[in-house]
Amino acid sequence: MDVLDLLQREHHGVARAGTIIAIAGRTEMLRLVRVGRLDRVCHGWYASPGAFPPARLAVAAGGALSCVSALATEGIWVPDTREIHIRVNGHTRRNPRTSCLKECANPGRVLPTPRSVDPLGTALATAAGCVTDEELVAICDSLLYRKKCDRDDLEHWLKDCRRSVRELIDWTDGRAESGTESLARFRLARRGFKVRPQVGISGVGHVDLLIGRRLVIEVDSVSYHTDVPAYNEDRRRDLILAGLGFIVVRLTYEHVMYGWDTVLPNILAITQRRDHLRDPRGFARR
Structure with missing residues (x-):
């Protein structure tokens, strides 16, 4: 080669x-x-x-591409950011042309930067100090879903982080197919809902989230569900689910990322009426 x-x-x-x-x-x-x-x-x-331009910029600044920017290079879901996240090694040379860089620090001692892009473990530990709890759970879900690691790896990679960060591993679930799905699941679970991800339903396939016996939460992402065939398939599934007696709530990317305050009250209204606990007709888990 x-x-x-x-x-x-x-x-x-x-x-x-x-x-x-x-x-x-x-x-x-x-x-x-x-x-x-x-x-x-x-x-x-x-x-x-x-x-890769971000890697070159990181090295020019005396560091390595890290945190969410490094994770994204491996196809891992990360929250949107316009900044390039780097981890510095103590010898950073600031440059006016690199004002788009955000310096992040890994927990514990300062590590050297032998490569232009940090490995997944270092990038994740660095991200733990940069993102919110729910974003970290979504990142870990993505790592698990894409088979980049297992639960033991997460525990090892985050071992030097504060206890509250390490405890978030218990909230992770590798079945989530998108970051927005992970965020919705985590928020609902923290509210005390028993949320089951990727439940199979006869004639439909797997639904993103199921609360109780019949409240289905489908979570769209930016990458999927936007082209005409996918749009039509989603509506076909929704129609079948409605016919089977399920309540279907379909959330867009904007709902999850920017409009959760309008989403949660409506889900609470359904669950407070205990509508989600009724048996749907024809329900059958695969």
Whole structure:
């Protein structure tokens, strides 16, 4: 494999000189620099032409891409942010051109930055000090859902965090298919609801959340349910669920992220009437 291809695949296109030398040798590294195929980012660090821009910015600032920005590179759900989150190693060089950077700190002692992008464990521990409790639970759910780790890994990665953070692991569930679903589940569970995720219903498939016997909460995300076929399929499922006797509440991304104050009272109105406890006709769990 070409040196630059390997650098891009394994290091997001940005690596220490020692790493490149270990891969290709000093002579080849110097040749690549000479012909313009490697660019010096800062002392001891080089980047390929196709380097991931946030990783390059993080290294130029004396740190590594970390926190939610590093997690996002692995396809993990993270809350929206316009900032690039970096973890610094104590030798940060602030630059006016990098004002979009947000410096985050990992718990415990300051760790070195051997790579341009932090590994998942370091990124998660760093994010624990940067995001809200519900966002951290949603991130952990995403890690579990995507098989990036198991519960033991979460406990190990967060072992240096404060106790209240470690206790959030008990609230995680790897069945959630989206961050908004995780947020809704966590909020409802903290209100005392017994919420079951991804329950199978005959003729419909799996629903996002089930409260009681028949209150179905379907949570749309930005990435899904917006194209015409998905929209039509969602309405087909809703129609069947209604025919089976279920109460269906469909929440949009905006409902969860910006309008929860209008969502919760309506769910409470349903549950206070105990409508969710009645047996739906034809209910059958797969």
